[in-house]
Amino acid sequence: MEIIIKKGSIKKLKSIVDELSPYKTAVITNTTLEKLWLDKILDQINAVPIVIPDGEEFKSLETAQQIWKKLIEISFTRRSLIIGLGGGVMTDLAAFAASTFMRGTYLGLIPTTLLAQVDAAIGGKTGVNFEGKNIIGTFYLPNFVLIDPETLKTLPEVEIVNGFGEVVKYGILDSRVYKKLKSFRKIDEELIRECVNVKLRIVEEDLRESGKRRILNLGHTAGHAVEKASNYRVKHGFAVAIGLMASALIAEKVNGFDSGKVEELLDKFSLPKRHSFEPKELLEAMKIDKKAWYGRLVFILPEEIGKVTIREVEEKIVLAVLEAMKNDSRDN
Ligand SMILES: NC(=O)c1ccc[n+]([C@@H]2O[C@H](COP(=O)([O-])OP(=O)(O)OC[C@H]3O[C@@H](n4cnc5c(N)ncnc54)[C@H](O)[C@@H]3O)[C@@H](O)[C@H]2O)c1
Numbered sequence: 001m002e003i004i005i006k007k008g009s010i011k012k013l014k015s016i017v018d019e020l021s022p023y024k025t026a027v028i029t030n031t032t033l034e035k036l037w038l039d040k041i042l043d044q045i046n047a048v049p050i051v052i053p054d055g056e057e058f059k060s061l062e063t064a065q066q067i068w069k070k071l072i073e074i075s076f077t078r079r080s081l082i083i084g085l086g087g088g089v090m091t092d093l094a095a096f097a098a099s100t101f102m103r104g105t106y107l108g109l110i111p112t113t114l115l116a117q118v119d120a121a122i123g124g125k126t127g128v129n130f131e132g133k134n135i136i137g138t139f140y141l142p143n144f145v146l147i148d149p150e151t152l153k154t155l156p157e158v159e160i161v162n163g164f165g166e167v168v169k170y171g172i173l174d175s176r177v178y179k180k181l182k183s184f185r186k187i188d189e190e191l192i193r194e195c196v197n198v199k200l201r202i203v204e205e206d207l208r209e210s211g212k213r214r215i216l217n218l219g220h221t222a223g224h225a226v227e228k229a230s231n232y233r234v235k236h237g238f239a240v241a242i243g244l245m246a247s248a249l250i251a252e253k254v255n256g257f258d259s260g261k262v263e264e265l266l267d268k269f270s271l272p273k274r275h276s277f278e279p280k281e282l283l284e285a286m287k288i289d290k291k292a293w294y295g296r297l298v299f300i301l302p303e304e305i306g307k308v309t310i311r312e313v314e315e316k317i318v319l320a321v322l323e324a325m326k327n328d329s330r331d332n
């Protein structure tokens with residue numbers, strides 16, 4: 001798997017594709033990226049665009065089915081290439097389609113949000129939502145990931161902030177990233193590379209999430225519940241931020257962690273720390289989370305910056321924290 005992180009690298013796509021020499025190429029993207037970045041690809045290579053409406057609600061089995069149908073229509077084979085162009089929704093969906101169609105086609109990802117560049121396009125998790133977040137999915141590594149920070153120039157500010165939800169997660173998992181965030185000035189290749197490297201080191205050890213990889217789910221126990229309860233109106237990175245606050249507060253009760261360290265980073269990057277949902281509803285959503293063990297609640301908890309543990313947490317502790325984090329305003 002080749003990962004390129006370089007300004008302007010989108011212009012080098014042709015040489016990467018030529019090397020792979022696919023029978024056919026399809027670009028899976030959405031209506032927003034179609035207007036902004038698709039031409040940069042079609043100018044270089046011969047490819048069939050498959051354009052999906054924009055939104056997390058289209059990360060679904062129904063959309064995957066439409067993609068599979070289209071691939072049959074254009075006589076796609078296992079030796080053909082799917083390129084996923086867009087944010088995490090497109091990279092998760094394109095990778096899912098590639099991994100399942102004829103048991104696997106070539107796959108290349110061009111992530112265009114901060115969140116997808118530091119996280120979603122890295123590490124081979126693919127998926128669609130079904131009853132809960134990413135309930136149907138596979139592990140499937142792409143042939144290449146092309147990260148061009150230039151693509152972030154068209155990204156709305158709110159999506160940059162959203163991406164920092166996962167960047168702050170890396171800051172809690174890794175003290176080097178934490179230090180970088182404390183003195184943060186601007187997004188550059190180095191910040192993206194640091195985050196990607198943290199993830200790669202973990203995924204290389206445990207691709208299929210049988211152990212260590214579970215720590216990448218820091219903030220996601222409550223985060224996924226918030227996404228589901230909001231019917232996916234709360235963006236993934238914002239939901240993770242709320243989940244990071246929940247983990248930090250639970251950790252404070254369980255192991256004495258200083259939750260102020262997480263709060264400080266969330267504030268610095270204008271990320272949310274509160275939610276507006278019924279704590280009991282969130283609790284129920286958490287019970288079908290992939291980490292839940294026979295309905296019991298499992299959290300990744302920080303012990304200190306750079307060190308986390310995975311543990312079951314009593315329902316009453318989780319409820320107390322979710323109650324304390326409940327917002328009275330309507331901004332969630
Ligand atoms: N597979 C993984 O390991 C992994 C990791 C983290 C998150 N995810 C998934 O990623 C998804 C969230 O990804 P996201 O935050 O990128 O959301 P997204 O894909 O919905 O993108 C956010 C918005 O930005 C737009 N956009 C994308 N690139 C743009 C650009 N360059 N210029 C202008 N607009 C642009 C999109 O069209 C969309 O409206 C969730 O479904 C989450 O579950 C997966």
Ligand SMILES: O=C(O)C(=O)C[C@@H](O)[C@H](O)[C@H](O)COP(=O)(O)O
Nearest residue numbers: 119123125133134213216217220290
């Ligand atoms: O790559 C991983 O492993 C992660 O957990 C990264 C998360 O940021 C990402 O949201 C992932 O999709 C969550 O996976 P899930 O299997 O818990 O849905």
Ligand SMILES: [Zn+2]
Nearest residue numbers: 166220236240
């Ligand atoms: Zn995530």
